[in-house]
Amino acid sequence: MKKIFTLLRVVPGGRYFHNPMQAEGAAWGARMTKGLALLLFLLPLMGGTSAAPKQKKKTVYMSYILHGNMNYDRYTKSTIWRDFPVIYDYLLDFMEEHPDFKGQVEFSGQTVNSLKQTAPHVIEHAMKLHRRGQVNFTGAFYSAALNVTMDGETNWRCAALGVNVLKDVVGAVDGFFVQERAFHAQMPWILNRAGVNWAPVTTGDDVYFPFKLKGMDGSTIGIPVIDRSDLLGKIKNAPDKGIILIEEDYEIPQAFSHVYREVSAFDEQEKDLDVVWITLDEYIRKFGVNAERYADSAVRAGNRDNGAYSRWTADPLDIIIQEHANRAMSDFRAATLMNALVQARYGKKIDEPFEQAKITLEEDPVTWDIEHAATYPDVEPKFLTRDGEITILTKADHLLLWAVNSDARGWYPLYERRRERINSFNNSSNLSNEIINRGLDALAQQIKTEGYDRYYILFNAEAARTQTLQLETTFACDVFDDASGKQLRSTTLSHGGAYMTDVEADLPAYGYKVVGLKKSANSNRYPWAPGNSVRNGALSVSVENDKIYVARGNERIELSLDEFQLKALADMHYGAGDAVWRRATPHGQPRVTVKNALYPQLRIESQIDWLIHLQQTFTLLPDRILCDMCFDFPHPTVIRKDGGVGAGLSFDFDPRGLTVQVKTGKAGQIWYDIPFGMSPHTLLTGMSYFCAWSAAILQYADKGGWMMTTGTGEQGFYTIPDKGEFGLYIGASTTSGPVRNMGMTFVDKTHVEADLDWYGEPFHGIYDHRFMLYPYTGTWEDSRLPEVAKSYTQPVYLREIAPNAAGALSPQQSLLTVNRPGIEVTAMDYSAKDGATVRLNNKSGKDATVRLTIGEKAADVKIPANAIIETKIK
Numbered sequence: 001m002k003k004i005f006t007l008l009r010v011v012p013g014g015r016y017f018h019n020p021m022q023a024e025g026a027a028w029g030a031r032m033t034k035g036l037a038l039l040l041f042l043l044p045l046m047g048g049t050s051a052a053p054k055q056k057k058k059t060v061y062m063s064y065i066l067h068g069n070m071n072y073d074r075y076t077k078s079t080i081w082r083d084f085p086v087i088y089d090y091l092l093d094f095m096e097e098h099p100d101f102k103g104q105v106e107f108s109g110q111t112v113n114s115l116k117q118t119a120p121h122v123i124e125h126a127m128k129l130h131r132r133g134q135v136n137f138t139g140a141f142y143s144a145a146l147n148v149t150m151d152g153e154t155n156w157r158c159a160a161l162g163v164n165v166l167k168d169v170v171g172a173v174d175g176f177f178v179q180e181r182a183f184h185a186q187m188p189w190i191l192n193r194a195g196v197n198w199a200p201v202t203t204g205d206d207v208y209f210p211f212k213l214k215g216m217d218g219s220t221i222g223i224p225v226i227d228r229s230d231l232l233g234k235i236k237n238a239p240d241k242g243i244i245l246i247e248e249d250y251e252i253p254q255a256f257s258h259v260y261r262e263v264s265a266f267d268e269q270e271k272d273l274d275v276v277w278i279t280l281d282e283y284i285r286k287f288g289v290n291a292e293r294y295a296d297s298a299v300r301a302g303n304r305d306n307g308a309y310s311r312w313t314a315d316p317l318d319i320i321i322q323e324h325a326n327r328a329m330s331d332f333r334a335a336t337l338m339n340a341l342v343q344a345r346y347g348k349k350i351d352e353p354f355e356q357a358k359i360t361l362e363e364d365p366v367t368w369d370i371e372h373a374a375t376y377p378d379v380e381p382k383f384l385t386r387d388g389e390i391t392i393l394t395k396a397d398h399l400l401l402w403a404v405n406s407d408a409r410g411w412y413p414l415y416e417r418r419r420e421r422i423n424s425f426n427n428s429s430n431l432s433n434e435i436i437n438r439g440l441d442a443l444a445q446q447i448k449t450e451g452y453d454r455y456y457i458l459f460n461a462e463a464a465r466t467q468t469l470q471l472e473t474t475f476a477c478d479v480f481d482d483a484s485g486k487q488l489r490s491t492t493l494s495h496g497g498a499y500m501t502d503v504e505a506d507l508p509a510y511g512y513k514v515v516g517l518k519k520s521a522n523s524n525r526y527p528w529a530p531g532n533s534v535r536n537g538a539l540s541v542s543v544e545n546d547k548i549y550v551a552r553g554n555e556r557i558e559l560s561l562d563e564f565q566l567k568a569l570a571d572m573h574y575g576a577g578d579a580v581w582r583r584a585t586p587h588g589q590p591r592v593t594v595k596n597a598l599y600p601q602l603r604i605e606s607q608i609d610w611l612i613h614l615q616q617t618f619t620l621l622p623d624r625i626l627c628d629m630c631f632d633f634p635h636p637t638v639i640r641k642d643g644g645v646g647a648g649l650s651f652d653f654d655p656r657g658l659t660v661q662v663k664t665g666k667a668g669q670i671w672y673d674i675p676f677g678m679s680p681h682t683l684l685t686g687m688s689y690f691c692a693w694s695a696a697i698l699q700y701a702d703k704g705g706w707m708m709t710t711g712t713g714e715q716g717f718y719t720i721p722d723k724g725e726f727g728l729y730i731g732a733s734t735t736s737g738p739v740r741n742m743g744m745t746f747v748d749k750t751h752v753e754a755d756l757d758w759y760g761e762p763f764h765g766i767y768d769h770r771f772m773l774y775p776y777t778g779t780w781e782d783s784r785l786p787e788v789a790k791s792y793t794q795p796v797y798l799r800e801i802a803p804n805a806a807g808a809l810s811p812q813q814s815l816l817t818v819n820r821p822g823i824e825v826t827a828m829d830y831s832a833k834d835g836a837t838v839r840l841n842n843k844s845g846k847d848a849t850v851r852l853t854i855g856e857k858a859a860d861v862k863i864p865a866n867a868i869i870e871t872k873i874k
Helices: 020-045 077-097 109-118 120-131 152-170 187-194 231-237 254-269 280-287 316-346 379-383 392-403 415-444 785-793
Strands: 058-068 103-107 135-138 211-214 220-223 243-249 273-277 454-460 465-473 477-481 490-495 498-507 511-519 533-535 539-544 547-552 555-561 565-568 587-596 600-609 612-620 625-640 659-663 668-674 677-680 688-691 695-700 705-710 716-720 725-729 744-748 751-754 763-776 797-801 812-814 823-831 835-842 848-854 857-863 868-873
Touching: 058 254, 058 280, 077 109, 077 120, 077 254, 077 744, 103 109, 109 120, 109 152, 120 135, 120 152, 152 187, 152 316, 152 379, 152 392, 152 823, 187 211, 187 220, 231 243, 231 254, 231 273, 243 254, 243 280, 254 273, 254 751, 316 392, 316 415, 316 763, 316 823, 316 835, 316 848, 379 392, 392 415, 415 454, 415 797, 454 465, 454 498, 465 477, 465 785, 477 490, 477 498, 498 511, 533 587, 533 600, 533 612, 539 600, 539 612, 547 612, 659 763, 668 716, 695 716, 695 725, 695 785, 705 725, 705 785, 763 785, 785 823, 835 848, 835 857, 848 868, 857 868
Parallel strands: 058 103, 058 243, 058 273, 103 135
Antiparallel strands: 211 220, 454 511, 454 797, 465 498, 477 511, 490 498, 511 812, 533 539, 539 547, 547 555, 555 659, 565 625, 587 600, 600 612, 612 625, 625 763, 659 725, 668 677, 668 695, 688 716, 695 705, 705 763, 716 725, 744 751, 823 835, 835 868, 848 857
16 A cells, blocks of 8 residues: 655645545545435445455655745845845745645845845744745855856855855755756766755756766766646656656745646646655655766757856847956966965965955945945855955955856846946956965065066966967067076057057966066057958968958868847937837948058958947967957947847847857867866757857867857857857847836735836947957867967966066976876965865866976876866875
């Protein structure tokens, strides 16, 4: 006989029963009372008194996750603090009135802190439900961040901080909610390190049992699958003991109350079915987790309109904000490396208490009614101290982890919220740069420098690379390698009262280099001259019949801007905009010019519509092509690939608008970078869309190919591998907003309506985009493309230093070395007790044993392909 699980279950009419069979029996009896006597009379005539065997019921389990994001993206803090506790109470009341309704409440670190500060009774109410076994608390990122908009280090720190903040308030965390269910193949490692046991994802197929998601590095995490489509059909088709997980935003209580009532009615109707609500922790303890399965993001990439990607990558301000995010993440990583290396090598501590910082944090007046990291001052002393102190790096870390909130980028973001995020990123970058400059000053005090007019010290926090840098001086100069005395390749141009010198320098891995400047008699003049092509040996760029071609030897690829439609929101005729969408109409002929300075350059200037001016500049480096695209919009303009389709711009996330196309004509497979790894794109035919961290690689079927790496916050790529085509989305007028503080209507305790007041993101002003095209032979692994990509995306840090004839250090040195390519140092820390702790990420595609050296100390480390490991050097 089947075991009956004891629980409370509500049926229409308000009566409660202790198990499902009681509830079903009561309902059956109510319907059959009138016919009972007739049934008893007929039983003997039907051939006996024994009842027919009962059919065994199928039990389907259900659970929910209440996504408590507090709607940071749409509301000011005054609205959040006033109205959202009311909504949360409504839903908690509903759960209390329906004790069989079991599941999880997810709180980001920001949300739980907001409630703790402004509505602690909500947390206590939820804790009451938790104590009776009805609700568990699920962790989330500290901010509502999207995995693929963070580097690996920021990814896991943001996850760990969110989990720790919630755990501090509620005591225990069960599982982890991944924002918008977006995931990448190194997510299991990140969540393992954050200390959680499961996380929901979307797989694209019907999966009714939790499985172990195996990550690229071999880590696993338990995975229940979320799928909200055709809910009743899935319940009917689910196997016995299968589980279905639903998720909705906490601030839409009707989404849950409606589902609960619909499922209850369906359960009552289906006699061979029993639906039981359960927490995921209880389900996993009862039934465990199925075998391993590997998944990647291709399940969502097939749908170009998918919100999990396009909401955070396609509109103009998203790209601008991501550029600030990228810079802040790079600066913080470089600062932590500098801090640890200076301590490990020279015993000098440069990360002092925050009160000793020379940087004054900026405030944006537009964001006065928006929450800030400073709104929650207990986060730093509780969770982010360094050696027990709130330091400059502590503050930089908090501002960074706060600002990576993706809700402030693409999911109907409030303009003021975006401004606050940019301000937070900039403050974080400024603090990180103070640490870097302190480290460079500490090094300069020990470096012998003499014989030149001025000196700069350069810091490279990456593998060895050749980099072009720009120095601003008050005189024309020649630049020399201070270690060898060799004159470096450079070009100096006069800009009024200043001189700008572009110089090419070979930089040591994870180290510094000093360059010396000598005054020169003359600056250079390199005017732009008519011409339609430039070449530097193996590489060339040309314009032919209004098409742009980039060539490597005999191979040519075509670059173009895809067709699109546009509409002016306002023009010079008293603000009247265009009435209809139309195709862009070029005006005049493009002007093509060339310049041969430090590197050959080709420039194309055109007016692609009376609303859009475009300047494209291609620069040929010895092994790569750099492209700068500058769009100038004199009037507010909306842009989409197909104009206003369907319901117009409402709830429209199609990322196509301004699209750079790369057509090679050779079939292959796409690879792209993710936090802590390189992932193969498993959709090999037709058009698909994905969000890369910074690079897309087309690997030809017969070896070789091209890599495109973005430099200004773009992340949206499309690909057609079987045609050898891929490209980059650089802006579209997707749904955005709100244009004012949204209002809410409390219809009743289970129904809250929001004022849907959105707009299509307009273009206005100047928009700069930069990307790199890199041709290679062989495989991407042998060509070390992850290192090449980072050589483009990661900055070099410069600081002018004073002459020092008494120093003992060499003018050039690697402070840390790794003797194998493809092994990245992603983080480093140092303490007098434990020595140096270094985290390594193997992106070489092969198992490796590497020697890690810091000064006189070294360690041999085995690191499998795709692994993320830590090692200590004392």
